[in-house]
Amino acid sequence: MLPSFNPCVDPEGIGKTDGTALAVVHLRAAPLLLAVTIALMAGFPASAQKVHLSRTVPGGMPGETNFITAITLLTNGVQVTWDGPPGYYRLYESPSTNDPAWRALTRHNDWLRTATVPARYSNAFFQVTGPTARYAGSETCAGCHAPVLKTQIHTLHASAFTNALFAADGGQTNASCLACHTVGFDLPTGFVTESQTPHLTGVQCENCHGPAAQHAANPGDPLVVPRAELAAQVCGGCHNDPRHPTFDEWSASGHALPVVEDMNPAGRIKNCGRCHSGSVRVSLLDKTPLPKGDADMGIVCATCHNPHQTNSNPAQLRNPIASTEDYFMPTNGVFAKLYNPDIGICAQCHNHAGASWTNNACEPHHSLQYNMLLGSVGELASGLPPYQPGTHALSITNQCVGCHMQTTPFTSQAQPAVTGHSFAVGTNYTLCLKCHSEPALLVTFATNDIASQVQALESILDYWAANNAPTSLAKYGSLAWEYTTAGSLNPGRLGPAASEQAQIPENIRKARFNLYLVQNDGSFGVHNPYYAITLLNAAAEWVYGEITP
Numbered sequence: 001m002l003p004s005f006n007p008c009v010d011p012e013g014i015g016k017t018d019g020t021a022l023a024v025v026h027l028r029a030a031p032l033l034l035a036v037t038i039a040l041m042a043g044f045p046a047s048a049q050k051v052h053l054s055r056t057v058p059g060g061m062p063g064e065t066n067f068i069t070a071i072t073l074l075t076n077g078v079q080v081t082w083d084g085p086p087g088y089y090r091l092y093e094s095p096s097t098n099d100p101a102w103r104a105l106t107r108h109n110d111w112l113r114t115a116t117v118p119a120r121y122s123n124a125f126f127q128v129t130g131p132t133a134r135y136a137g138s139e140t141c142a143g144c145h146a147p148v149l150k151t152q153i154h155t156l157h158a159s160a161f162t163n164a165l166f167a168a169d170g171g172q173t174n175a176s177c178l179a180c181h182t183v184g185f186d187l188p189t190g191f192v193t194e195s196q197t198p199h200l201t202g203v204q205c206e207n208c209h210g211p212a213a214q215h216a217a218n219p220g221d222p223l224v225v226p227r228a229e230l231a232a233q234v235c236g237g238c239h240n241d242p243r244h245p246t247f248d249e250w251s252a253s254g255h256a257l258p259v260v261e262d263m264n265p266a267g268r269i270k271n272c273g274r275c276h277s278g279s280v281r282v283s284l285l286d287k288t289p290l291p292k293g294d295a296d297m298g299i300v301c302a303t304c305h306n307p308h309q310t311n312s313n314p315a316q317l318r319n320p321i322a323s324t325e326d327y328f329m330p331t332n333g334v335f336a337k338l339y340n341p342d343i344g345i346c347a348q349c350h351n352h353a354g355a356s357w358t359n360n361a362c363e364p365h366h367s368l369q370y371n372m373l374l375g376s377v378g379e380l381a382s383g384l385p386p387y388q389p390g391t392h393a394l395s396i397t398n399q400c401v402g403c404h405m406q407t408t409p410f411t412s413q414a415q416p417a418v419t420g421h422s423f424a425v426g427t428n429y430t431l432c433l434k435c436h437s438e439p440a441l442l443v444t445f446a447t448n449d450i451a452s453q454v455q456a457l458e459s460i461l462d463y464w465a466a467n468n469a470p471t472s473l474a475k476y477g478s479l480a481w482e483y484t485t486a487g488s489l490n491p492g493r494l495g496p497a498a499s500e501q502a503q504i505p506e507n508i509r510k511a512r513f514n515l516y517l518v519q520n521d522g523s524f525g526v527h528n529p530y531y532a533i534t535l536l537n538a539a540a541e542w543v544y545g546e547i548t549p
């Protein structure tokens with residue numbers, strides 16, 4: 001159930017995917033014809049998910065290599081899922097390796113890239129045949145997709161072949177460079193040489209959408225409509241090698257995890273998905289219908305980067321890198337009304353989502369980093385709305401990106417580049433050396449200091465609960481100061497019921513709010529050191545006031 005008050009978050013039913021579904025598949029790679037065995041096993045749930053590209057293939061969207069990605073036993077048969085460009089596919093089956101008789105299971109029009117067929121053998125083999133690549137080049141798209149082409153031809157993608165460095169490095173005639181710098185290299189109708197196929201240089205539409213000549217010739221044919229695929233694997237087909245291991249770094253980051261797995265409770269798709277699902281957020285931005293079975297997607301490349309946009313923003317980002325205007329979007333607010341494109345890319349999601357001390361149901365969400373950086377969330381003794389950005393907000397030009405996306409250039413295969421797409425500060429304190437001589441020590445010192453101040457504040461709240469709380473709340477013991485669903489300092493426990501929350505003095509409620517802001521920010525004060533201390537001090541004073549009135 002969704003909590004009634006907006007910033008609350010109900011962790012029930014939200015988990016991370018465990019990815020066990022593919023356990024029994026044995027893959028045999030061969031370019032066009034793939035055989036896969038399965039040991040029939042009970043119990044995988046049917047999935048209503050759209051089939052997303054699940055592998056990286058040099059060049060982006062696969063041009064014609066079709067491969068089986070999953071075989072799942074359902075109650076009504078076997079579900080076989082494969083991948084490849086848009087087009088007509090056909091699925092075949094053979095009872096065993098010894099039996100060469102492949103029997104067609106579907107008609108030659110299986111464009112969904114998944115089929116459910118009866119389970120007839122305990123160790124069946126499957127193979128799939130599919131379309132032959134037919135590339136057209138982006139000029140062919142002009143007639144019908146002019147607005148996209150108009151911007152796309154000005155991106156660095158479009159000039160990836162003519163790039164002076166690329167030419168100087170001999171890339172234009174080096175076969176090992178062409179898959180990622182041209183369209184459909186080494187595939188039928190794909191790039192051959194600059195003089196033979198001048199219309200296929202650079203990174204174009206068909207690198208991301210798959211070969212589209214058939215679609216351009218016959219746009220009314222629904223079976224060959226190119227894929228508008230959001231999966232990071234499309235980009236990862238090129239953005240992943242020791243010189244720029246962007247995809248691997250991203251894959252290891254929390255952004256690759258779809259947090260909100262269960263999108264069923266009404267409202268979750270749009271309320272939580274705007275920050276937790278890459279596909280939901282893109283739909284909200286594009287004003288297209290929200291994905292349904294398809295919301296369970298991480299914060300993918302195209303959530304932050306708009307691949308059709310020019311480079312007026314650095315790196316095709318949808319939003320600027322930094323901003324200083326206070327901002328949050330309430331969890332249940334109307335996206336189209338409250339969206340502000342001028343707010344920094346990270347702050348789009350890492351904001352407090354409408355947290356307020358007057359919410360008694362649960363702690364402020366863990367996403368409040370932007371407001372902590374600006375010192376714009378929390379209760380101050382003055383009662384005035386806060387806005388106290390520290391040096392880290394104002395003097396680090398790239399704000400979050402500055403600290404969390406530090407890069408290192410490529411040195412050798414053994415020492416690959418770091419692109420910053422793990423989003424972790426980790427132990428790379430290079431940027432900090434501009435202003436601090438021993439940043440690592442400073443962080444240890446400051447985080448220990450804040451952690452112990454948090455602990456001290458929690459102890460005096462516990463003391464208040466044990467000694468000064470109204471007797472009607474005594475049954476909650478040291479949790480008498482907590483939210484109804486206790487916060488992350490008391491995980492899995494319950495504080496006073498909604499009807500009893502009014503018995504907790506206002507000052508205690510303000511104090512617990514400040515406490516959880518500092519705790520849930522996750523930086524132990526580093527984002528805005530003085531402000532974090534100000535919040536904890538104000539809180540401590542309120543609690544002391546209630547202990548000795």
Ligand code: HEC
Nearest residue numbers: 136137140141143144205206209212216219225226227228
């Ligand atoms: C003659 C007109 C025409 C040409 C030429 C054309 N398209 Fe399309 N395209 C369409 C139409 C119409 C649709 C919508 C089809 C639908 O939704 O069933 C479409 C849909 C698409 C989509 C899918 C959009 C979505 O929402 O899923 C992509 C991607 C696409 N086209 C790419 C291309 C590319 C790349 C080219 C050039 C190689 C191209 N198109 C050439 C008319 C055209």
Ligand code: HEC
Nearest residue numbers: 059060156159160163180207235238301305307311315316
């Ligand atoms: C076919 C290979 C290929 C695919 C697929 C691809 N890229 Fe690229 N990308 C490149 C190359 C090559 C460059 C460098 C172009 C240059 O600087 O000349 C580049 C550059 C970029 C840049 C830098 C642009 C800038 O202004 O600094 C961004 C951002 C980017 N790609 C994002 C993406 C995203 C997001 C996707 C997926 C939606 C993607 N790319 C898919 C090959 C690819």
Ligand code: HEC
Nearest residue numbers: 058163165166169170171174176177180237238239241244
């Ligand atoms: C696996 C795909 C892939 C292959 C193969 C590949 N590149 Fe790239 N190349 C990229 C991507 C992606 C970028 C953009 C990287 C980024 O901005 O992070 C890029 C960027 C570049 C750039 C930088 C452009 C700039 O202005 O900074 C040069 C130069 C380059 N590649 C040359 C080559 C050469 C030479 C080869 C062959 C020896 C090669 N590439 C092979 C994917 C590839």
Ligand code: HEC
Nearest residue numbers: 138141145148149152203204205208228229230282302307
């Ligand atoms: C670097 C990868 C990349 C390139 C290059 C690219 N697209 Fe796309 N395109 C995407 C992604 C990812 C989406 C889905 C995201 C979205 O809907 O905003 C998309 C969506 C679309 C759509 C569907 C809805 C929309 O946003 O308009 C159409 C049509 C389309 N692209 C056409 C084209 C055409 C035509 C070109 C070339 C002129 C092109 N794309 C170049 C990645 C790319």
Ligand code: HEC
Nearest residue numbers: 008009010011014271272275331349350351353366367522
């Ligand atoms: C304003 C954007 C935003 C909204 C809206 C939002 N979240 Fe989050 N959520 C985040 C961010 C960002 C994090 C990660 C913070 C971190 O790692 O420190 C997060 C973390 C989480 C976590 C992990 C918390 C933990 O203990 O580490 C859960 C669970 C969660 N969100 C569930 C939800 C649910 C359910 C909803 C809808 C009711 C929701 N979120 C709405 C941005 C948001």
Ligand code: HEC
Nearest residue numbers: 232235236239246247250255299300301304315345401405
């Ligand atoms: C959470 C947002 C986010 C996601 C997700 C994301 N990026 Fe980025 N990306 C950024 C930001 C911010 C920058 C600019 C970094 C900077 O200027 O230091 C950037 C920079 C880049 C650049 C340009 C690097 C350069 O040196 O010019 C490329 C290429 C790129 N990203 C590709 C990708 C790819 C590929 C993916 C998916 C595997 C991806 N990004 C996912 C936010 C994101």
Ligand code: HEC
Nearest residue numbers: 253254255257259275276299345346348349400401404423
């Ligand atoms: C579209 C929403 C969105 C955007 C944009 C976004 N984040 Fe996140 N971020 C999240 C969510 C959701 C999580 C929680 C993921 C999880 O732990 O499952 C998260 C987690 C994190 C974490 C926690 C560490 C981890 O790997 O789990 C860091 C650090 C982080 N983000 C930094 C950034 C930075 C820096 C930017 C800007 C370049 C950014 N984020 C942009 C939604 C977003």
Ligand code: HEC
Nearest residue numbers: 346350369370373392396399400403425426521522523526
């Ligand atoms: C002064 C550098 C700095 C700036 C600026 C900064 N951070 Fe951090 N951040 C840190 C440090 C240091 C930590 C402590 C944990 C660590 O080392 O990752 C941290 C922790 C976090 C965490 C919790 C990490 C986790 O693993 O759960 C998130 C999420 C986060 N920052 C997001 C952001 C966002 C979003 C912004 C911009 C609004 C931002 N940070 C700005 C340095 C910075």
Ligand code: HEC
Nearest residue numbers: 390391392395396403431432434435439442443446526529
């Ligand atoms: C532009 C200069 C600048 C950069 C870069 C910078 N800081 Fe700071 N930092 C400061 C200043 C000035 C303060 C004092 C507090 C304030 O003014 O907000 C501070 C305070 C701190 C504190 C608290 C110190 C205390 O005494 O409690 C920590 C911890 C810290 N910074 C860590 C970092 C880390 C880690 C990085 C790099 C990821 C970093 N800083 C980058 C300027 C900087």
